[in-house]
Amino acid sequence: MSPLLSYGGGPPIARDPARELARRELQKPVYHQDEPSFVERIFNKISDWLNELYHSLTGVGGGGGGGWLGIVVLVILLVVVVAAVWWRIGSVRRNAAGPKPLLGPGTATAEDHRATAERHAAAGEWPEAIRERLRAIARDLEERAIVPPRPGRTADELAAEAGAALPDHADALAAGVRLFDDVWYGGREGDADGYRRLVELDSRLRDARPVPLGGVS
Structure with missing residues (x-):
C-alpha cells in the first residue's frame, strides 16, 4: 500500500496521486517564465560549440600559424552557419506567406x-x-x-x-x-x-x- 501524504492541510492522499498533483503544478507557466526560449537554447548551443571549436583550433601546434589557421576555419564555419540559418528563416517566411490571390479587388483591365x-x-x-x-x-x-x-x-x-x-x-x-x-x-x-x-x-x-x-x- 502506498504511504499517505498530507497535501495542503487537507486529508491524506496516496503517493501516486500526490506525484501527479506535483507534476501538474510544476507544468504551470509561472515556473518556466525565466527559462530561455527554444531559439535562445539553440543559439546558446551553437555559441558553446563555436567556443569549443575556437579553443580547439587555435591551440593546434601551440604556435601562431596554427592559431591563425584556426581563426580562418572558424570564420568560414561561422559564415556557413549564418547563411544556413538565414536561408531557413527566409524559406519559412516565404512558405508562411503562402499563395496570394493573383488579382486584387481593383478594376484594372x-x-x-x-x-x-x-x-x-x-x-x-x-x-x-x-x-x-x-x-x-x-x-x-x-x-x-x-x-x-x-x-x-x-x-x-x-x-x-x-x-x-x-x-x-x-x-x-x-x-x-x-x-x-x-x-x-x-x-x-x-x-x-x-x-x-x-x-x-x-x-x-x-x-x-x-x-x-x-x-x-
Missing part, C-alpha cells in the same frame, strides 16, 4: 496590366513584370469569359481552370504559373527570358478559343 508589366520590364524589375504579365493573362481570360471572374483565385487555380477550358494550352499555362511561383514565392531571380516567355504565352492565349461544352469542336 488586361491592357492596364500589360502596360504596367512593360514599365517594370523597362526598369529591369523582372519579378514585378512577370507578376503583372500573368495578371494580364488572368484578366484577359476573364474578360473573354474563358474563366469566370472570381475574387481570390490564385495562380495555380488559374492554371487549372484555364487549362481545362483551353486544353491545348494547359501545359504552357502550368509552365507560366510555375515560373511565376518560382520567382514570386520561391525567391528565384526573375529575368528577361522568363518575362519574354510570359509575353509569348499571353500572345498565344489571346487567339485561343475554349473547347465547347461536351468537347465537341
Whole structure:
C-alpha cells in the first residue's frame, strides 16, 4: 500500500496521486517564465560549440600559424552557419506567406496590366513584370469569359481552370504559373527570358478559343 501524504492541510492522499498533483503544478507557466526560449537554447548551443571549436583550433601546434589557421576555419564555419540559418528563416517566411490571390479587388483591365508589366520590364524589375504579365493573362481570360471572374483565385487555380477550358494550352499555362511561383514565392531571380516567355504565352492565349461544352469542336 502506498504511504499517505498530507497535501495542503487537507486529508491524506496516496503517493501516486500526490506525484501527479506535483507534476501538474510544476507544468504551470509561472515556473518556466525565466527559462530561455527554444531559439535562445539553440543559439546558446551553437555559441558553446563555436567556443569549443575556437579553443580547439587555435591551440593546434601551440604556435601562431596554427592559431591563425584556426581563426580562418572558424570564420568560414561561422559564415556557413549564418547563411544556413538565414536561408531557413527566409524559406519559412516565404512558405508562411503562402499563395496570394493573383488579382486584387481593383478594376484594372488586361491592357492596364500589360502596360504596367512593360514599365517594370523597362526598369529591369523582372519579378514585378512577370507578376503583372500573368495578371494580364488572368484578366484577359476573364474578360473573354474563358474563366469566370472570381475574387481570390490564385495562380495555380488559374492554371487549372484555364487549362481545362483551353486544353491545348494547359501545359504552357502550368509552365507560366510555375515560373511565376518560382520567382514570386520561391525567391528565384526573375529575368528577361522568363518575362519574354510570359509575353509569348499571353500572345498565344489571346487567339485561343475554349473547347465547347461536351468537347465537341
